[in-house]
Structure formats: C-alpha cells, structure tokens
Amino acid sequence: MACNPSEVDDMSANPIPVKIVVAGGFAVGKTTFVTAISDIDPLTTEAAMTKVSEGVDDWGDATGKKSTTVAMDFGRVGLSPELVLYLFGTPGQDRFHFMWDELVRGAIGACVLVDTGRIDQCFPAIDYMENAGVPFIVAINAFDGMLRHHPEDVREALDLPRHIPVVVTDARHRAAVRDTLVALVRHAMTMAQSTG
C-alpha cells in the first residue's frame, strides 16, 4: 500500500481512541462478549508483572519465559472514521490488579459480567470499580437464555446502590452486547453530569 509523506503528515486521519473494560469472574463470557462485537478477531497482548510502583526493572526475559506474564484480550470497534472503541477483557486474578489500574485509566467505564450461577465471582471486580471510582454497570450473562435470577435479586445479592444499572445480556449476540455498551455509556454520561 503506497503511503506518501503528505498522507502520513495528515494526523487528523488518526482516530480518537476510547475504551471500555469488560470485567467479571473466570469463564463468565468476557472473551465471548468482546468477540461478538469486535471488527477484528480479538487480539491478545501480554504484559509482564512489574514492580512498577518501585520503579524496579523486573521483566525477566522479554519473551516472557522467566517472568510472570498476564495475557489480555481485546477487540476493536470502529464507531466512525474518527472514533475507535477498544474493549479490554480484564485478566482474572487479584494479583493482576496492576493491569486493571492501567486499563481503567481514562476508560469510559466497565461492564461487569455476572453468571448468576456463580454470583460471588464478580465481587472482586465490583469492589475494584467502586473503589477506583470507575463508572460501571452489571450485566448478567444469561447462559442459553436462562435467567436463573431476576436482575433485582442480583442487585440485592451484590448490595448494589440503586443508581448502578443491572442489565441482562447475551455475550454471544452482537445486538445484546451493543445494547449493554449503550447502557454503560448512558450511565457514564449520567455520572459525568452529576459530578460536573
């Protein structure tokens, strides 16, 4: 593909990135959710565990063989020629929270996926988002269309404040995923308005 200098000089051709974090427990459907709406097959990026706070270089081998690495998958959704949405699935375990800090920085917010068969699995994600002040919604992934618990029961079980939306989604279906993202963006707008 030819690419002449005047073309690359035109930085207005660089779209603005926005991001949304998809969180939740193990095997709750995060990768499925991202895949359903992404323009590309989800990509995986590896990050090494670092002692960033101490500024210590502790990457081990850059091939990842000696150091502990965490893999994150993400997708990309072109919203317009000027706007690209990235969806990042959070790595599960608590010890990867160093990565979450980076993922939520500047993010629109988070969709916390819940499998009603294992509600407790989403506690760490909800605690994290609440403490970090990240706008979030809870999305119940209705495996096989079976809703084992009513959204209001889930709200109660999670002890969620009234202003946090609880929606039902289907991680396998693009339209359901889009509607879930719309619900999050609307919630983020409400939060942005109320905090001025």
Added chain:
Amino acid sequence: MTSPEPDALQGVRVRPYMVTGGRTRSAVELPLEAIIRVTPEGQKAVGTLNLEPRQIVDICHQPLSIAEISAHLRLHLQVSKVLVGDLVHAGYLATHTATAESADRPDLQLLERVLDGLQSL
C-alpha cells in the same frame, strides 16, 4: 525533556530481551489505547532503526493502538510502550492521544459521539 536512549532505537543491535535497554519508562508515556502513526521523518529513518523499532514504524503506516502493535509484533505491552514513546519523542511516530498522566475520562461531548456510534452499529 531528555533525548531517548539512542541504543534502544539505533546503533548496536541489541539482544531481544534488551530491546529497551532495560528501561521501563520512556520520555513520552502513552496509554495502551493511544493511536499511533508513522511520520515522514519516520519513513525516512526506518532503514537506520533496530529490528523492533523498525517493525513498529513499518506497521504504523496505518493508525494502530499500542495494544495492537504489541499484539501484532508479539512484544510485551511495556516494551511496546517504551519503544513507541521513544519513537514519538524522536519524531518518527506521532499521536493525538493525550499522555497517560493526563488521561481523564471522556467528557460528555465525546460520550455523546460514542453513544451515536454504538447506536448506529
């Protein structure tokens, strides 16, 4: 601002695990979603660069985020961030995205555009 460590971009060919000269930070700290593109200077300099910076400049002929660069080139995210930061600092790559420290949540106007975009999918 100090100039980037020259070893990381040019000069001696370093071993793969030393691609950043052991540094974990760059003069330009960008978020992982920052969208990057090659500049005319970068196109001219590409032949003088070390393997990994050259690969980055090569794939950035189309706008790509740091996360995508990292995934496509199978470089660790932090390594990609340092190298991209150095290349931006050197003027070989450019971005519109704000630096990591100044990354606020999107404002209402931007959220409105995201909403419109999602609803038209």
